[in-house]
Amino acid sequence: MRQERNNIFANIDWILVFLFIILVSFGWVNIYAASKTAENNHILDFSTKYGKQIIWICLSVPLIIIILFLNSKFYERFASIFYLVSIFSLILLFPLGKEINGAKSWFGFGGMSLQPSEFVKAFTALAVAKLLSDRQYNLKLVKNQIKAFIIIFLPAVLITLQPDAGSALIYLAFFFVLNREGLTLNYILIGSAAIILFIATIFFGSSWVIFSLILLISVFVGYAIYKGGKRFIRFNWHKIVAIYLISSLYILGTGLVYNNIFKQHHRDRFEVLLGLKIDNKNIGYNSYQSELTISSGGLTGKGFLQGDITKGNFVPEQHTDYIFSTVGEEWGFLGTSSVIILFMFMLYRIIYLSETHTNKFGRIYGYSLASILFFHVIVNIGMVIGLLPTVGIPLPFFSYGGSSLWGFTILLFIFIRLDAHKNYDW
Incomplete structure (x- = not known):
């Protein structure tokens, strides 16, 4: 041995x-x-x-x-x-x-x-x-x-x-x-959500994504109230507000960084990838x-x-x-x-x-x-x-x-x- x-x-x-x-x-x-x-x-x-x-x-x-x-x-x-x-x-x-x-x-x-x-x-x-x-x-x-x-x-x-x-x-x-x-799966889920919001912000703009988020959360809250009634309102409303505020700040920050800090060639790469721009000769x-x-x-x-x-x-x-x-x-x-x-x-x-x-x-x-x-x-x-x-x-x-x-x-x-x-x- x-x-x-x-x-x-x-x-x-x-x-x-x-x-x-x-x-x-x-x-x-x-x-x-x-x-x-x-x-x-x-x-x-x-x-x-x-x-x-x-x-x-x-x-x-x-x-x-x-x-x-x-x-x-x-x-x-x-x-x-x-x-x-x-x-x-x-x-x-x-x-x-x-x-x-x-x-x-x-x-x-x-x-x-x-x-x-x-x-x-x-x-x-x-x-x-x-x-x-x-x-x-x-x-x-x-x-x-x-x-x-x-x-x-x-x-x-x-x-x-x-x-x-x-x-x-x-x-x-x-x-x-x-x-x-x-490690809890929440980190990976949060990271995936951040990537989705980042891409959506580039594609549609900050205002449209925040407005869409309001609609999505409203539908979710309405359904949750319908199912959970007063118990949901008493215990979960603050979590919904916190998620919305954090998401909105992230979306606004993404738009600010993308438009003012990213260099033009970085923006061009994302826009070509997302189909917002066609540039087969340069980027x-x-x-x-x-x-x-x-x-x-x-x-x-x-x-x-x-x-x-x-x-x-x-x-x-x-x-x-x-x-x-x-x-x-x-x-x-x-x-x-x-x-x-x-x-x-x-x-x-x-x-x-x-x-x-x-x-x-x-x-x-x-x-x-x-x-x-x-x-x-x-x-x-x-x-x-x-x-x-x-x-x-x-x-x-x-x-x-x-x-x-x-x-x-x-x-x-x-x-x-x-x-x-x-x-x-x-």
């Missing part, structure tokens, strides 16, 4: 490893298709995007071995230190960071760049798992909820200030984890070209390296955030469906293994991993097919970039390491 415990490859879930290899390999194939040119078509040309990605993939192997070599207890014991170091790395970006596309999100090392926010997700997941797995920690207490919110939103705020709002949005995924561990160009590229693939696709829209470089950043459009054009509906099925199977496998953990730390970390992956996949694919605004979120294991690949590799293989020894007494 001890010999098996000391073997870093003992009890590893090879299904997850196999899914990782498939996704990374197919991702590289599509990076090659999206970045290959007539001048640069040698697979081992390391000056190209696909050549550099090969280097990152190869460097992932020793990284994986190191992660698996460390004892499972190591990640729980030093979770807080990992988290603090990652926060410090985000702070250092402000004086030392390299600005790319208007955001100070990168550290430059010669010809190489690293994006700390891609690694902070894993260390935040460890910190959340460490906090919530404490035997004396009760998530139903408000003071404990505040502690969890601080751990989750501190990196999100620092990332937003870079500014990189897309990467900061990912931290909302941790609410699924908190809900699994006992909506990326989404329009991406949708056109995917739809041109049909059922089976045009074939590997046969995508004429991909070859023409009509989709900006196609090798990174819009890599899914390459899959759609060259591999068609069958290819895109297969990718989604692979991701869904990986998520199912992670959740299934998490539920079998005897150690609470491993279960919470597993749910954090699944939530982050789910959020990335949904937002990225939704963005590429035009259902969501462009926010600059990579597709896990697919999009070009060493930071993204390493960040998700660390996230996944820490879980694989924890899962491998879940039945041992740490």
Whole structure:
């Protein structure tokens, strides 16, 4: 038993490893298709995007071995230190960071760049798992909820200030984890209501939404009085008034922020998404070209390296955030469906293994991993097919970039390491 415990490859879930290899390999194939040119078509040309990605993939192997070599207890014991170091790395970006596309999100090392926010997700997941797995920690207490919110939103705020709002949005995924561990569903319901009111305010304007809210509440109150009579009037009227006042203030604040604080290009993105404005040549160009590229693939696709829209470089950043459009054009509906099925199977496998953990730390970390992956996949694919605004979120294991690949590799293989020894007494 001890010999098996000391073997870093003992009890590893090879299904997850196999899914990782498939996704990374197919991702590289599509990076090659999206970045290959007539001048640069040698697979081992390391000056190209696909050549550099090969280097990152190869460097992932020793990284994986190191992660698996460390004892499972190591990640729980030093979770807080990992988290603090990652926060410090985000702070250092402000004086030392390299600005790319208007955001100070990168550290430059010669010809190489690293994006700390891609690694902070894993260390935040460890910190959340460490906090919530404490035997004396009760998530139903408000003071404990505040502690969890601080751990989750501190990196999100620092990332937003870079500014990189897309990467900061990912931290909302941790609410699924908190809900699994006992946090009331009201937070998610309130968040969903806030999103609906935000969109409605943009679409119809503050005045119409507030007036509609009055009608809705009036109908609800009338029905409740009819059913509950005086008892409802005596005990619930103040809650109705409070909900209305808070909602109205939120709607007015949303209109004020949207019209006076949001920059024009931010407003344009929302208005294009909601159909209030058609702009296929400027703000909506990326989404329009991406949708056109995917739809041109049909059922089976045009074939590997046969995508004429991909070859023409009509989709900006196609090798990174819009890599899914390459899959759609060259591999068609069958290819895109297969990718989604692979991701869904990986998520199912992670959740299934998490539920079998005897150690609470491993279960919470597993749910954090699944939530982050789910959020990335949904937002990225939704963005590429035009259902969501462009926010600059990579597709896990697919999009070009060493930071993204390493960040998700660390996230996944820490879980694989924890899962491998879940039945041992740490």
